[in-house]
Amino acid sequence: xxxxxxxxxxxxxxxVGLLLMAAVLPGCGLTMAQKKxxxxxxxxxxxxxxxASAELANMREEVxxxxxxxxxxxxxxxxxxxxxxMDEQCTVEATAERQCATEALKSYGELLQALVETDQTENIxxxxxxxxxxxxxxxxxxxxxxxxxxxxIGKALQAVGGIWVEWKKAEAVKTIVNNTSAQIAHxxxxxxxxxxxxxxxxxAAQYLNTAEILTREADEVISNPKKxxxxxxLAIAAFQKAQENRLRRDKIVVPISASIGKIKDANNExxxxxxxxxxxxxxxxxxxxxxxxxxxxxKVLAKK
Amino acid sequence: xxxxxxxxxxxxxxxDLTDLILATKNPAKKEELRKQHKKLTKKLQALIDKTxxxxxxxxxxxxxxxxxxxxxxxxxxxxxxxxxxxVTKLAKAISALAKLIVLLA
Numbered sequence: 027x028x029x030x031x032x033x034x035x036x037x038x039x040x041x042v043g044l045l046l047m048a049a050v051l052p053g054c055g056l057t058m059a060q061k062k063x064x065x066x067x068x069x070x071x072x073x074x075x076x077x078a079s080a081e082l083a084n085m086r087e088e089v090x091x092x093x094x095x096x097x098x099x100x101x102x103x104x105x106x107x108x109x110x111x112m113d114e115q116c117t118v119e120a121t122a123e124r125q126c127a128t129e130a131l132k133s134y135g136e137l138l139q140a141l142v143e144t145d146q147t148e149n150i151x152x153x154x155x156x157x158x159x160x161x162x163x164x165x166x167x168x169x170x171x172x173x174x175x176x177x178x179i180g181k182a183l184q185a186v187g188g189i190w191v192e193w194k195k196a197e198a199v200k201t202i203v204n205n206t207s208a209q210i211a212h213x214x215x216x217x218x219x220x221x222x223x224x225x226x227x228x229x230a231a232q233y234l235n236t237a238e239i240l241t242r243e244a245d246e247v248i249s250n251p252k253k254x255x256x257x258x259x260l261a262i263a264a265f266q267k268a269q270e271n272r273l274r275r276d277k278i279v280v281p282i283s284a285s286i287g288k289i290k291d292a293n294n295e296x297x298x299x300x301x302x303x304x305x306x307x308x309x310x311x312x313x314x315x316x317x318x319x320x321x322x323x324x325k326v327l328a329k330k
Numbered sequence: 331x332x333x334x335x336x337x338x339x340x341x342x343x344x345x346d347l348t349d350l351i352l353a354t355k356n357p358a359k360k361e362e363l364r365k366q367h368k369k370l371t372k373k374l375q376a377l378i379d380k381t382x383x384x385x386x387x388x389x390x391x392x393x394x395x396x397x398x399x400x401x402x403x404x405x406x407x408x409x410x411x412x413x414x415x416x417v418t419k420l421a422k423a424i425s426a427l428a429k430l431i432v433l434l435a
Contacts, residue, residue: 241345248374249338258378265341266371272348273364 056196056300061142063299064199067292068139074285075132078217079125081282085233086116088271092240095264099243099257115232123165124220124229127213130160130168131289134210137202141195150198154183157202161209170212175205200300207297214290221283223275230279237271240264336382336389339396340374343423346403350416354406359413366420373427380434388433392426399423 056064093107093114100106107114137153144150158176161169182201220229247253247261344367351363382389402419406412 241348245341245345248341248378255378262375262378265344265374269344269348269367269371273351273367276352276360 056142056192056199060196060299063296064138064142067296068135068142070285070292071135071289072132072139074282074289075128075135078221078282078286079128079132081221081278082121082124082128082229085229085279086113086118086121088267089113089116089233089236092236092264092267092271095260095267096240096243098260099247099264114236115227116229120229123168124217126160126164127168127217130157130164131210131213131217133157133160134202134206138199141199141202150183150195154180157206161206164213168213168216169209171206171209175209178205196300203293203297203300207293210293211290214286214293218283218286218290221279221286223279223283230275230283234272234275234279237268240268241272244268336384336393336396337374337377339393339400340370340377340427343396343400343403344370344374346400346407347420350403350407350410350413354410354413356410356413359410359417362417363413363420366417366424369424370420370427373424373431376431377427380431382430382434386430386433388426388430392423392430395419395423395426 090112093112096107097109097112102109133153133156137150137157140150140153158180161171161176179202182198219225222228223230223234225231244261244265248258248265250258253261347363347367347370351360351367354360354363384390399416399419399422402412402416406416
């Protein structure tokens with residue numbers, strides 16, 4: 027009799043324990059506010075990553091195109107562009123390196139988004155592999171993550187699935203955000219400078235410098251009465267091309283640079299947000315402030 | 331465009347106008363200046379195809395308007411709060427150039 031009571035008591039204890047776990051663990055997933063913070067951040071990061079990548083390719087193409095005009099206008103001279111290096115410092119390799127960095131930013135956003143928005147482990151796994159691959163493919167100077175941290179990301183995502191999926195996803199988000207924060211900050215610093223027109227010898231500065239030089243050279247031909255009608259027609263086309271590119275400075279290049287800077291700030295806020303058990307109103311305001319600036323910049327870019 | 335004064339000052343004006351657009355912080359003014367930039371570039375293209383007689387009244391008016399516009403842009407680059415004044419002067423220059431181009435058509 028006593029044995030039976032003991033057994034019943036033990037079964038009851040297990041049942042109560044299971045019920046408690048079922049009640050508590052789903053609550054250990056990301057809160058609505060945390061989910062919103064992650065979603066807002068990731069959509070902005072994905073857009074900026076894509077836009078920056080496309081703009082890098084565009085700047086390179088424009089440097090070549092402007093140098094073609096320069097050769098047509100002034101010919102091959104010591105001061106002019108080299109026929110062997112019409113892309114100047116914006117080489118295929120330099121462009122590809124930076125595009126690896128923008129790809130990593132985009133993959134980071136996509137993985138976080140997948141974790142927050144989908145329960146399909148296959149999609150999460152695919153996004154996770156894409157992120158780890160994009161970090162591994164980064165050129166040395168862009169890398170700032172240890173193998174240990176990369177392994178931790180893979181491990182966290184392997185565990186996603188099963189009945190405690192929300193809790194595991196929350197843990198995975200925390201692991202990813204915490205282990206990649208230094209890498210993301212490093213990428214943002216380098217890319218921000220590349221798009222900053224005032225940081226000498228960086229990508230955007232070189233592109234805009236070519237536009238300044240073409241402006242001067244085209245203007246000289248337009249103003250020279252000895253030049254033929256054909257030469258001056260060409261000079262006007264070159265002049266227009268140079269002005270269009272100069273004007274891209276504040277329409278495209280600066281907003282991208284500013285957005286990348288804001289991604290870094292917002293990511294720092296995101297680290298606090300996902301680690302905080304009490305994600306306070308103050309935290310939300312700080313994160314949203316950065317995201318608002320980021321989203322405003324994206325709106326400007328969307329109109330380009 | 332055998333008469334060089336107008337073509338030269340017009341291309342210089344477009345270069346300065348680009349600088350002014352980059353210096354202007356007010357988005358509405360910036361957009362207005364961008365529109366004028368487009369119009370002026372088209373005028374420059376149109377003028378290259380024409381023989382411009384420098385002794386006509388329209389030429390003199392257009393030239394004077396471009397010179398005035400140029401001065402207004404230079405002032406506005408120094409002090410962007412003067413951008414509105416530059417917009418007005420630019421509108422006058424665009425209008426004078428349009429009249430000249432119509433005359434030459």
